[in-house]
Amino acid sequence: xxxxxxIDNGDAVKNAEADSQRTLYPYVTGTSIVAIxxxxxxxxxxxxxxxxxxTLRYKNIERIKAIGKHSLLGASGExxxxxxxxxxxxxxxxxxxxxxxxxxxxxxxxxxYLTRVMYNRRNKFNPxxxxxxxxxxxxxxxxxxxxxxxxxxxxxxxxxxxxxxxxARPILRDEWHADLSFEDGVKLLEKCMRVLLYRDRSAIxxxxxxxxxxxxxTISQPYSLTTFWEFQAFHNPTAGAQGSW
Amino acid sequence: xxxQHANWSPYDNNGGTCVAIAGSDYCVIAADTRxxxxxxxxxxxxxxxxxxxxxxxxxxxxxxxxxxxxxxVLKSRHLIxxxxxxxxxxxxxxxxxxxxxxxxxxxxxxYAFNVLGGLDAEGKGCVFTYDAVGSYEKVGYSxxxxxxxxxxxFLDNQLKSPSPLLLPAQDSITPLSEAEAVDLVKTVFxxxxxxxxxxxxxxxxxxxKADGIKTELIxxxxx
Numbered sequence: 306x307x308x309x310x311x312i313d314n315g316d317a318v319k320n321a322e323a324d325s326q327r328t329l330y331p332y333v334t335g336t337s338i339v340a341i342x343x344x345x346x347x348x349x350x351x352x353x354x355x356x357x358x359x360t361l362r363y364k365n366i367e368r369i370k371a372i373g374k375h376s377l378l379g380a381s382g383e384x385x386x387x388x389x390x391x392x393x394x395x396x397x398x399x400x401x402x403x404x405x406x407x408x409x410x411x412x413x414x415x416x417x418y419l420t421r422v423m424y425n426r427r428n429k430f431n432p433x434x435x436x437x438x439x440x441x442x443x444x445x446x447x448x449x450x451x452x453x454x455x456x457x458x459x460x461x462x463x464x465x466x467x468x469x470x471x472x473a474r475p476i477l478r479d480e481w482h483a484d485l486s487f488e489d490g491v492k493l494l495e496k497c498m499r500v501l502l503y504r505d506r507s508a509i510x511x512x513x514x515x516x517x518x519x520x521x522x523t524i525s526q527p528y529s530l531t532t533f534w535e536f537q538a539f540h541n542p543t544a545g546a547q548g549s550w
Numbered sequence: 551x552x553x554q555h556a557n558w559s560p561y562d563n564n565g566g567t568c569v570a571i572a573g574s575d576y577c578v579i580a581a582d583t584r585x586x587x588x589x590x591x592x593x594x595x596x597x598x599x600x601x602x603x604x605x606x607x608x609x610x611x612x613x614x615x616x617x618x619x620x621x622x623v624l625k626s627r628h629l630i631x632x633x634x635x636x637x638x639x640x641x642x643x644x645x646x647x648x649x650x651x652x653x654x655x656x657x658x659x660x661y662a663f664n665v666l667g668g669l670d671a672e673g674k675g676c677v678f679t680y681d682a683v684g685s686y687e688k689v690g691y692s693x694x695x696x697x698x699x700x701x702x703x704f705l706d707n708q709l710k711s712p713s714p715l716l717l718p719a720q721d722s723i724t725p726l727s728e729a730e731a732v733d734l735v736k737t738v739f740x741x742x743x744x745x746x747x748x749x750x751x752x753x754x755x756x757x758x759k760a761d762g763i764k765t766e767l768i769x770x771x772x773x
Contacts, residue, residue, distance in 0.1 A: 329554055424615050427560050428658075451592075455560055456615030459585055459593045470590050 331383035331434040333357050335368045336507040337469030338379035338438045339497045341481055342447045342462045343490035346518035347440035349379050350494040352502075353527055354509040361509060369515045371522040373398045376412040376441035377515050378419075381466040382454065383434035390433060393422060412441025412448040416458065424456030436466040442519050465497070468505040473497035487516070499530050561613050561661050562587055565748030566598055567697030568609035569735055570667035571709070572675030572690050576728045576759045579667040580735045581609045581695075582743070582770060583752040594751040594772065601763070603628055606644040606668040607756055611695030612682070613661035620660045623651055641668030645678040645686060652684030659683050663694040673760050675723055687714075690722030697742035697749040704738055728757060736768060743770045 333355045340349040355363030368387070369379040372394050380387040397418060401410045410418075416439040426432050432454045440449045450460035463477040476497050485493065491514060502508045510532070515524040565586040570579045581598035584591060599609045600621050608624070610617040627647060631639050639647070645666055652660055664680040679692035690711040693701040711722040724731065735755060743750045750773070755766040 324554065327556075330557060420615075420618070424619060427615070430556065430560065432558065453562075453587075453615075454558070455562060456619075457562060457564060457587070457592075457613075458615070458618070459596050461593050461595065470592075474590075 327431045328383075328386075328434055331386075333362060333384045334434075334507070335366060335381045335384055335387070336505055337465060337467040337473065337501055338368065338381050338436075339465040339469045339473045339477075339494055339501075340379060340438050340440050340449055340463065341477060341485070341490055341494060342440075342449050342483075343485040343487065345487065346442040346447050346516065347377065347449050348487075348490045348494055349377050349438060349440055349515045349517075350498050350512060351379055351381075352498070352509050353511045353513060354507065355384050356507045361507075364509060364511060365527075367513065367524070369513060369524060371515075371517075371524070372415055372439075372441075373401070374409055374521065375443045375517075376410075376415045376439060377517045377522060378415075379438040379440075379466075379515075380435045382436055386433040386435050390419070390422070390435065390437070394418075411443035412439055412450075413443075415439055415441070416448070416450040416452070416460070420452045420456060420458040423452050423454060423458075427455045438464055438466060441517055445519060468501055468508075469497065472500050472504055476500065495530060499532065502530060502532065561616075563612060563661070563696075563748075564592070564614040565696045566611040567693065567695035567701065567739070567742055567746065567749045568598055568611050568663070568665045569693045569701060569705075569738060570609065570665045570677040570679075570691065571705075571726075571731045571735065572667070572677040572723050573726060573728060573731055574675065574723055575669075575673055576731070576757060577607075577667040577669060577675035577677065578728070578731045578735055578755060578757055579607045579609050579665070580739065580753060580755040581611065582697075582739060582749045583754055583767075584748065584750050585614060586748050589747075591751075597754055599754055599756050601756075602644055603638045603641075603668075605670075605758070606639065606641040606666060607758060607763070608644075608648070608664060608666050609694075610662045610664045612663045616660040617662045620651065620662050620664075624648060627651075641666070641670055641676050641678075642688075644668070645676075645688070648678075648680065649684040649686045652680065652682065656683050663698075665692050665694050667756075667758065669758060669760065674721075675758075688722070690724055693738070695749075697739075697746040700742045700745055701738045704741070705734075708734060728759075732757065732766070739770060 351368040355366040451464040452458040465473040510529045568581040585593040585596040666678040680686045712720040753768045757764045
């Protein structure tokens with residue numbers, strides 16, 4: 306659905322310049338993020354790819370970052386907008402630390418801040434083209450939430466962005482349960498990421514899994530998943546088709 | 551060069567249905583807990599009911615980001631009111647505030663479909679129903695959201711109030727007991743869930759009475 310941006314057309318030159326500053330479409334994009342709550346906190350997984358349309362331009366992008374002491378932020382969508390958001394959050398956390406009052410922003414607060422930022426940019430018709438996943442633990446309570454580029458937000462026991470919402474969420478709805486151990490949680494996330502690797506053409510086989518608990522944040526080194534391509538049905542796929550090549 | 555058009559929409563419909571019924575000394579406000587986008591379900595556990603004041607509870611469906619922003623505005627205005635008047639806002643007062651807040655964004659609306667329920671000054675139930683830009687009406691019952699077209703005709707059949715055009719003005723409050731009204735709400739949601747893809751998962755019912763608020767959570771079909 307096209308949506309014309311309602312602005313006063315009095316000053317055509319000034320408006321044309323302002324218009325050229327607005328986001329029209331994303332350029333370098335990251336694909337899905339999948340995250341789950343588990344026994345000790347939150348687990349989040351993403352691949353390390355940055356696509357430029359259909360080209361796989363960047364293969365070493367960290368799309369999950371630690372925010373303050375209590376949160377993890379994962380982003381899909383435009384990478385430059387994600388970097389902008391990290392700058393906003395940097396300032397937020399810095400100012401929070403400067404109060405030096407023993408308090409620190411928890412994941413719920415950071416999620417709320419991000420929701421407001423995304424919604425306000427949407428109101429100005431200049432969105433940050435990201436879907437964000439915010440997970441964390443504070444005072445023993447785990448938190449996991451998501452914000453979209455137009456400011457829709459919610460929290461749940463498991464979230465996924467982009468293709469993950471279609472392919473990973475059903476797996477999580479079936480197999481997630483409360484108090485997953487770390488090993489089970491990682492296995493579950495890897496199951497989701499493997500499906501995405503098979504079926505999402507913008508996914509690459511280079512992942513990071515991040516963990517956040519009361520103790521702190523750990524982001525794994527990049528690693529690959531094993532895949533299987535030897536299914537009989539895919540051997541000699543044109544065997545039954547007459548006249549094909 | 552022709553003017554560039556945005557290829558994204560600032561609006562989305564996150565679905566869901568809200569219902570409220572006013573009784574002689576109670577008000578029932580109910581909504582499902584499903585939040586969707588397109589053909590996907592984002593959450594099966596998202597509450598659409600928000601208490602604004604002791605005697606005023608808002609239930610909204612539509613574009614969830616706008617609903618949240620609207621709630622925040624009303625909550626902060628209510629806080630200021632409490633500071634200035636040393637009392638909570640009454641339901642009719644909140645009704646007017648909601649209407650004004652919605653119309654304030656007449657040219658970039660809150661895509662929110664609201665039903666406000668509560669108790670008036672005499673302790674009788676009152677329900678106000680709204681459109682997205684603030685036109686509102688005090689009624690005895692209302693349904694808004696994706697399942698409203700399925701529910702409203704049935705409520706009309708079961709609860710039909712006297713016409714608001716009659717003189718002298720007659721009460722729109724239902725003579726049903728609280729238990730009967732809650733039962734009716736469960737029935738309409740079960741039916742709406744069958745045919746509306748955006749309604750389902752769980753039903754949250756809030757019952758407002760002079761002595762407090764009770765909440766019930768009931769399962770609905772998840773498909």
